[in-house]
Amino acid sequence: MIDEMSNRAASIGHVLRCAVVAGLLAAGLSAGEVTYEQLLDPPPENWLTYGRTYDSQRHSPLDQITKENISQLAPAWIFPMPGARRLESVPIVVDGVMYVSQPNEVYALDARAGRQIWKWRREPARQRGNNRGVAVLGNLVYVSTPDAHLVALDARTGSMVWESEIASSEDGYWSPAAPFAIDGRIIAGNAAGDYGLNGWLDAFDATTGERLWRFYTIPRPGEPGNETWAGDSWKTGGGATWLSGSFDPELNLLYWGIGNPAPDFDGEPRRGDNLYTESVVALDADSGKLKWHFQFTPHDLHDWDSVEIPILVDAPYKGRLRKLLVHADRNGFYYVLDRETGEFLEGVPFIDKLNWASGLTETGRPIRVPGVEPTLQGNFVCPSTSGATNWMSPAYNPATNWFYLAVKEGCGVSYKSKQEFRPGGFSYAATGYIESPRFPWQMFVRALDLTTGERKWEYKQVNSRHYGAGLVSTATGLIFAGDDQGFFTALDAKTGEPLWHFNTGTRISASPISYAVKGRQYLAVCSGVNVVTFALPAGLEAD
Secondary structure, eight states, X not given: OHHHHHHHHHHHHHHHHHHHHHXXXXXXXXXXXXXXXXXXXXXXXXXXXTTSSTTOOOEEOOOSSOTTTGGGOEEEEEEEOTTOSSOOOBOEEXXXXXXXXXXXXXXXXXXXXXXXXXXXXXXXXXXXXXXXXOEEEBTEEEEEOTTSEEEEEETTTOOEEEEEESSOGGGTOBOOSOOEEETTEEEEOOBOGGGTOOOEEEEEETTTOOEXXXXXXXXXXXXXXXXXXOTTGGGGOBOOOOSOOEEETTTTEEEEEOOOBSSSSOOGGGOSOOTTTTEEEEEETTTOOEEEEEESSTTOSSOOOOOSOOEEEEEEETTEEEEEXXXXXXXXXXXXXXXXXXXXXXXXXXXXXXXXXXXXXXXXOEEEOTTOSOBSSOEEESSOTTOSSOSXXXXXXXXXXXXXXEEEXXXXXXXXXXXXXXXXXXXXXXXXXXXXXXXXOEEEEEEEETTTOOEEEEEEOTTOOSOOOOEEEETTSEEEEEOTTSEEEEEETTTOOEEEEEEOSSOOOSOOEEEEETTEEEEEEEETTEEEEEEOOTTGGGO
8 A cells, every 4th residue: 555655656746747847848948957167157148156157246248238228127027935034045047947045945937927837845843044045056956954954956846856964953053055056066054153153164966965075164173273262162163154155166266254253242252363253265176175264353243244255356456467356344344365375465444434443454454443342331333243244245347347235334332241152052142232323224335446445436225224135237337236125226337326226115135136038138136025027128128
């Protein structure tokens, strides 16, 4: 009887998988295989990685939507995600099929019409955190889960192929970041730094799910950097990897931002620089070995995670072509590094309200201003713990040679207390902060010169006072940005002039993308519980 039921279930599953594939074919979609070569040089119509390209420039070469016809841009379709709370996912588009996720769910959609092709869902052992997207390689779609697993799905049917544990959810870990696909490997991180749980990056075999290497963000005894932790404080040091990274195939280096140390606001138990928290690390992609690091905020006391996506650009610097890594940090400074060596080249503030440091030394170390550390009574600090920017992805336009980012001006009052670490996923922040009523949050979009950080223009996002959305740049000189008021806006990349906007009706907390299907260009962004897409009216795109 059991064998008969198993055979019947297998038969039904086969029929369902055939039906999904037939539906793809009927819709004129292919759910095509994504090769490593395509990830190295993505077709213009596809959006294959979190930042579109390995350098995370978030620049689309599509040129159908222009400054001249932007006024005609209109919603094309909206897909409401059942059961969603607030989406932060960046959609991935492969040959007309969109893959979009929320915690424990992945949807495959017809990218022309928003029609559901398949849905995958799992019941978690523990529900924590957000989800910021998927990765694709071969015929598989990869997603990390709230119980800290990495799952591989068949891109054609949504059937699970394998899953591997990144970390133990019973310890308090979860995994919100979009996985990162390179040649034969999937890179995945974890979250729980605010709980005092050490972070790491794992590389898994893309076909089998076998773990290939692990890089610990907090050095163990005997490893370089462990001396920057007093006593045994490294054991509860934090250093989460809760956002994605970038990759230079020529150098074979992965670049990843590392989160805050723990306890967040009380530095007494963890005297020292606390490596590799608040750093960008450059790792050999084959072995996970550290090549270099650069720490933005040694011994951070303000919870300024340095996970913001680094952008890689080959550009002239002081008369010589350099391989650059540029990074806008939550601490308020914009950095230019040599990505071959980690050498500090430039660093300037990109916000107006910054009082914790008077500048940077010749090696990029902050020159701290006394009296802004958290205290029992509270101390005033700019930027606040929420940061001068956050997970919202920046963008780069090669035509202007400018770096574009979402910026939050605002200050806070930071407090500290004494707290003992408790295992099992309990907060280990040693108190927290409040936003300053005198200097409340205000969001902007700003353009900076790539190599000097000079501000070129800014656009004030009216009434936007909370974390907003990331940006996307296009070949026609447009920058698209969302905000917490639900407005999706097109800006002139050269002047910052607003050219078009649409009120999606709900807070936008994700980064937008641009893609094309059968010659028609689309913009897409997750807003609230919806995936919202835009395009020119049918026929106009041919003009």
